[in-house]
Amino acid sequence: MASTLHDVAKLAGVSIKTVSNVINDYPHIRPATRARVEAAVAELGYTPNLTARSLRSGRTGAIALAVPDLGLSYFAELAASVIEAAEEAGVVVLVEQTGGDRDREIELLRSPRLKMTDGLIFSPLGMGQDDVARLEVPYPLVVLGERIFDGPADHVTMQNVEAARAATELLLESGRRRIAVIGAHEGEVIGSAGLRLRGYREALDAAGVPFDESIIGYTTLWHRSNGARCLHELLDRGVEFDAVFGLNDTLALGAMRALQESGRRVPEDVAVVGFDDLDEARYTIPSLTTVDPGRVWIARTAVRTLLQRIEAADAAGPPRLLLADFRIAERESTRPRSA
Amino acid sequence: MASTLHDVAKLAGVSIKTVSNVINDYPHIRPATRARVEAAVAELGYTPNLTARSLRSGRTGAIALAVPDLGLSYFAELAASVIEAAEEAGVVVLVEQTGGDRDREIELLRSPRLKMTDGLIFSPLGMGQDDVARLEVPYPLVVLGERIFDGPADHVTMQNVEAARAATELLLESGRRRIAVIGAHEGEVIGSAGLRLRGYREALDAAGVPFDESIIGYTTLWHRSNGARCLHELLDRGVEFDAVFGLNDTLALGAMRALQESGRRVPEDVAVVGFDDLDEARYTIPSLTTVDPGRVWIARTAVRTLLQRIEAADAAGPPRLLLADFRIAERESTRPRSA
């Protein structure tokens, strides 16, 4: 079925290399020859064998993207943006799911499956700062997320502390003082949870509002159901609060549901802020105020940076840290009470 | 950096083929030789070059998945399931986004980019029944969705008519009689919209409820915002209804939001049913009754079917049509009024 350069060459009566030259737009070919070759290509429906080309050139034209799970909306939207950016750059994307599992992440990094790609955009969730040395891999790598800093690879990430601080300040400015947090991780310092919690505390400190451990809700998995469960636990504990900062949108949405189930009105009784600016956050009831952490920019930048490393044989430049701008998307869940 | 069989062979003092045999668990190798080779492999950190292996074997160990957009939750969840099933089968997945655009879909089918994969799982959105001949491609292909039937390729899909009928019957049984539809496509007969609308009409007919064109809402794009807009149009038209059938979940969720904005209570004033069983539907307020169309089964079956076609050199069996079982996930948005 599949025809090769060889078949085309035979049909056109030229050497195999001449066909290759026509395909690759090599300039010095007589129009007559070119026409003959093109006719043969058309007749046989020839398309180049990319595997052979890859073997010869050392480039596959594919990059890998490893995320925890496309079922998590943030990563689905991130993957959509990465694939779109890659498409514009003429490369395809191989998507792997790690489940956020540390062992699978580590295995993936040394997996020969990656040999089919020119580089990796990696969003770890299970690995942590202790695993920083494992990012030393023999292929171009761009790391996303907040699990590992100062590694040997380029790192594209968001301004977690600053953005969380701004989100908290928004709540404080609207008069809220008892701001519960949903999704904290016990003892975590870096990582999305740790950094966003730090931004929260910075905002409280700056405003002179005391930090209250009793309105911090802990949950490891950031899923809608955990947001709801976490908020129910706060309610069961009987603590008072007039706002909720969900450390991501799905947590906030789950919490919002739990609030309304318990008869509290959003935003009248409790204001809610999320983090991620999922598409979904615009269409919930009420719509969710959230932080747009620059997801699209992160995706584009990750792809662009990776391709630069791939193209530069001198890939040996020092690792770069690239930070996205953030933006607060103010919606109904934080409408002022008086409004 | 990358070491080859050649390097390992030299270090171990054996032929290159012997190293290959060790790597591929060929049984007849003396333990001493095997040990020497394995030591050399370990010392050099050798990993096989998959590109070369692919060229030699004619298999890449990768499949392609083409969907409209991972930003659409249904396709994100579908992709997650496909990748998971592929992972279990030991193959990786290259994801393409077509944007649901017919031209891009057609171009993708004949794209040499696919040469890097062993086959394609394709979920068209822009192509239609007229394009059925374009599915005749020189590689294994599994088609998903409801845009094209009776094509030359295997087709894995869901029971749209039956499931939509069941969803409508659920509403009818709870006493609703004026069931609005959100997301219909003008004049469409096949395609998700056409088929689901047919199931809706069948249910009405069977119950002796007259079909009323004035409560059918049309919108081409199935997005949350369109669901909301579509419902607002119905309200503006001043028509009465006591239930809404969103032809997919995002439409239903957008409609639910619009209903609540307009002061109607769900399910007391208006019951809502969706279609897709997105993860999200479980955590909205109220949670959304919806049709689980068998997404996980579809993904697994698509992968399994594709791999069978790839493995069987006799891939020439007649095309198969595989239908998933569906299930109604009954939740709060259709709670009986009296409850």
Place this chain on the structure above:
DNA sequence: CGCCCACTCTACAACGTTGTAGGCGCCCGT
């Protein structure tokens, strides 16, 4: 008139792997 260069094309090797054919030594059965 002869030389050099530009143009057009070809032959060959190489990318790293695996299938095939075959060589060599040894044990077994006759």
Place this chain on the structure above:
DNA sequence: ACGGGCGCCTACAACGTTGTAGAGTGGGCG
């Protein structure tokens, strides 16, 4: 004692492509 078969290993070719070296022609210029 000898042929056959098995266990272990090697050499070579091939997958389809592209880079390199170079051959042959013709034109321009000294």
